Amino acid sequence: MARQLDEQIASRFPVGQRLKVLDVGMGQGTQALRLARAGHEVTGLESDPGMLATARSALEAEPEGIRRRVRLVEGDGRDTGVHFLPGAFDVVLCHGVLMYVAEPDGLLAGLARVLAPGGLLSLLVRNGDALAMRPGLAGDWPAALAAFGTDTYTNRLGLRVRADRLDALTATLAGIGAPLTAWYGVRVFTDLAPDDAVLPAEPEALLAAEERAGRTDPYRSVAALLHLCGVRG
Template sequence: MARQLQEQLAERFPAGKRLRVLDVGLGQGARALRLARAGHRVTVLERDRTAVLRARRALAAEPEEVRARLRIVEGDGRDTGVHFPPGAFDVVLCHGVLMHVEEPEPLLAALARMLAPGGLLSLLVCNGDALALRPGLRGDWAAALSALGATARLPRPRTAPGRTAPARPEADALPETDARADRLADLRATLAGIGAPLRAWYGVRVFTDTAAHDAGPPEDLEVLLAAEELAGRTDPYRAVAALLHLCGVRG
C-alpha cells in the first residue's frame, strides 16, 4: 500500500514538492507520521477522541520539524467544509474509513471538494466484488452463498487454521467487526460524478487475507510481499483482493 501511494505521488507531482495532505481517519497514525517525516504538511481529521490523544502523545516524541508539519483536527470527514476551504489540499487520503460509512457518496463529495486541481484522492475500501471468496476458501458455504447475493456487508473475519501471515500494516487490515463493502464499478461512477475520476486502482491482500491474524511473519516474507505487490497490479488477481486501493484525480 505505501509503495502504491508513493508511486502515485511521484507520478502526479514534481519531485521534491512539499504536498498539502489531508488524512481522514487516523488509524494508528503511522501513515501521517511517515508523510510528515518525508517533508509534507499533513492535517489529520479524526473524530475519535481517544485516537486523537494517542496520536498527540506519539507526535510529542517526534523532532520539532516533524511536529510543525503535522496537525491533528477533531472532526468528521463529512464536515470538511467546516474546517477547510475548497481546494486546500494536494492529496486527500481516506483509508479504511468508507467501510464504516453507510452512505459513502456525501463523504466522497466532501473530500473531492478539498482537492486542488490535479489533486489526488486515495481510497482504501473493502472489495464488494469478492465477498464470497474468503468464506468459500474457508469452507463456510453458507456465508459464501450469502455473499454471492446482493449484500454489500463484509462478514466478520475468521481465522483459517494452520495459516501464517506477515504482520499487517494498519491500513491493510480488515476490520474485526461487520463493515460495509464497495464495488469497483459503483465507486468508479461515484468518482466520475464528483469530479475526481478513477485513474489507477490496485488490489490489496490478494493472497494473505485468509491467514491467521496473530501469526508472526514467515521466513520468506520478502517473497510473499513481492507476490502480493505484483498480484495487486495484475488482472484477474487484483479483482479478487480483499481490499481495493483506488486513486482518483481532480479534474
C-alpha cells in the same frame, strides 16, 4: 498500499515538492506520520478519541521537525466543509473509512471539494465484488454462499459494515470530478493471516508477491481490499 500510494504521488508531483496532505479517518496515524517523515505537511482528521490519543502519543515521539509538519484535528470526515477551505490539499487519503458510512456519496463529494486541481484522492475500501472469498477460503460454505449478491459483511471487529464495488465507485468518482486513474488490489494472498501472525523469514518476498498481484488481473479483482486513486479535474 504505501508503495502504491508513493507510486501515484511520484507520478503526479515533482520530486521534492512538499505537499499538503489530508488523512481522513487517520486511525493511529501510520500513513500521516510516514508522509510527514517524507517532508509533507499533513493534517490528520479522526473522530475516535482513543485513536486520536494514540496518534498524538506517536507524534510526540517524533523529532520536532516532523511534529511541526503534522496537525491533528478531531472530527468526522463528513465535516470537511466545516474544517477546510476548497482546494486546500494536494493529496487526500480516506483509507478504511467508507465501510462505516452508510451513504458515502456526500463524504466523497466533500473530499473532492477540498482537493486542489490536479490533486490526488486515495481510497481504500472493502471489495464488494469478492466478499465470498474470505469465508470460502476459510471453508465456511454457508457464509460464502450468503456473501453472493450482498454489499454487507461482518468485519474482524464483529461489526456489520458495508463494501464497495469497483464499477459503482468508478461512476461516483467521475461524478464528483475526481475520475479514477488507477486501482490496485490489497491483501490478495494474505487476507486470512491473523493480526498477530509472525512475519515470514523473507517479508520482502511476500510484499513483492502481494504488490505484483495487486496490479495484475485477475488477481487484483479478488483482493480483500481495493485501493482506488482519482485525480481532481
